[in-house]
Every structure is written in structure tokens, then in C-alpha cells.
Amino acid sequence: MTWLLFVLGLVAAPHPAGPPPAAQSTAGRELDFETYRRTIEPIFLKERAPGEGAGRCVNCHARIATRMRLQPLSEGASTWTEAQSRQNFEVVKRVVVAGDPASSPLAVHPLAPAVGGDQQHTGGKFWRAQDNPEYQAVVAWIKAAAPSAAPATAKATLDFEFFRQRVQPIFLAKRPGHARCISCHDNGQPRLVALEGGETMWNEQQSRQNFAAWQRVVVPGDPEASRLLMHPLAKEVGGDHFHAGGKHWKSKSDPEWQTLAAWVRGERLSGSSR
Numbered sequence: 001m002t003w004l005l006f007v008l009g010l011v012a013a014p015h016p017a018g019p020p021p022a023a024q025s026t027a028g029r030e031l032d033f034e035t036y037r038r039t040i041e042p043i044f045l046k047e048r049a050p051g052e053g054a055g056r057c058v059n060c061h062a063r064i065a066t067r068m069r070l071q072p073l074s075e076g077a078s079t080w081t082e083a084q085s086r087q088n089f090e091v092v093k094r095v096v097v098a099g100d101p102a103s104s105p106l107a108v109h110p111l112a113p114a115v116g117g118d119q120q121h122t123g124g125k126f127w128r129a130q131d132n133p134e135y136q137a138v139v140a141w142i143k144a145a146a147p148s149a150a151p152a153t154a155k156a157t158l159d160f161e162f163f164r165q166r167v168q169p170i171f172l173a174k175r176p177g178h179a180r181c182i183s184c185h186d187n188g189q190p191r192l193v194a195l196e197g198g199e200t201m202w203n204e205q206q207s208r209q210n211f212a213a214w215q216r217v218v219v220p221g222d223p224e225a226s227r228l229l230m231h232p233l234a235k236e237v238g239g240d241h242f243h244a245g246g247k248h249w250k251s252k253s254d255p256e257w258q259t260l261a262a263w264v265r266g267e268r269l270s271g272s273s274r
Helices: 002-008 033-045 057-061 082-095 133-143 160-172 181-185 204-217 255-264
Strands: none
Touching (some): 033 057, 033 082, 033 133, 160 181, 160 255
């Protein structure tokens, strides 16, 4: 199931034409924690009826890399401790624009498009109407928060030349015991352009196709919310539960992981213009 979610590329906020804009960060005083814990967190633990969704939110959001990476429940627990809830609270704020439900992925992602939601959500469309009590609870919590008076932090920009010269070679690297990334991704998603006729590297046009496709599994500025980095990372150091191509990196200090993290944070090659 986890591999299918990655293949579809639809976990967390949708990526119809490149990386999504990051939700504005909000300060803890603006979104009320006690209201969050009492009315919002239970939504993440609700068992969904057949046809309503793909199971509890926590089933995916505690296992795979998204902007809203929830804490896993402790063995035998039916809810989170206060300390875990506070950790969840911090990541849920990533998908909220204080005071503006319509711009908050938390509100619009599980909402049906016909009534104002966005187009895709791998976990399903839980709310078919805006009068749904869960949707109303989320909207009320977001509206009660005042927009931040602090200036917005500039979003990282992904650099094409860095991707072309530093990231793409990682997709072609031979790995003991594992296939090269391109061995699966020249047919899978995200797609890499197939190399043919003895080619050993992509040309600029092909590289731009790859660049467009792989932005969809990146949250600019946030390596640990980017599936590109977390999917092949060993689970015991924070990676996703499963990757069909194997776990390439046993540590975040791995040079390949660090290269990808630098790209996601917006690092540029000297002289690069975009």
C-alpha cells in the first residue's frame, strides 16, 4: 500500500504541475493547542466507513514522509500522549494558513472538489459537503487563529543546474544489492526519461523533463517532508516504512542524502540562474 501511494505521487498536498506552495508557517500562540488536541486530533484516528476513505489518517501519515508527519501510536495505545500531541501540533501547522481555511491543505485536501476541495487526496475525500461536522471543526479552529504578523519566510527555490549536475547522477548510481533508480523509474512514477542507444546521461531537454517530474516528490526547503529523501532512507533513522527499490541510505549523513537535502533546501551551483 505504501509503495502504491508513492507511485501515485499523491501523498500529502497535491502536485498537479510541480511542487506545491508551502502553507504559511504559524506561531503556536495563533492556533490553539487544546482545541487542536480535543477536536482535531480525533479526526486523524477515526476509522473511515467503506467508500469514505482509505482508513485512518494516522495509518499513512505516521508511516510515510509528508508535510504532516504524525507520531506513530505507541503499542496498544488508542491516542497520543500530550508530548506526542505537541509534536503533531507542530507539523499540522505546516498545512494550515492561520485564519484562512480555503488556503489550508488540512481543510481542503480531504474535501470533495465539487464543494471546494482540491482535486486529489490518496486517503480519500472524507467530506462530501461543507456542513460535515469534521470539516466545520477544522474550519472553526483555523478561523479562530489570527494571521501571523511576522513577514512570510521566503520559500526555497529548486535549482535546475544543481539537479542536472548533482542529483541526476544519483539516479544512475549502481548499488550493491539494489537496482539503479532508473531501472524502475524509467517506467514507474516519478518518471525518469529512459536512456537509449548507449546514452549514459540525459541531455538538457530530458533533464528538464526529469526536473519537472521529481519536483512533485519534494517540499522545497524541507528535506524531511520530501519523499525523494525519506522513501529510500532506512526506517530506523526516520525513513518511510517501505521502498520497493530498497533502502539506499542507512543514515542522513550519507553523501547522496546530503546532496539531495542541499538541493531541496535551495542550494545552487555557482553561476546557476534558476
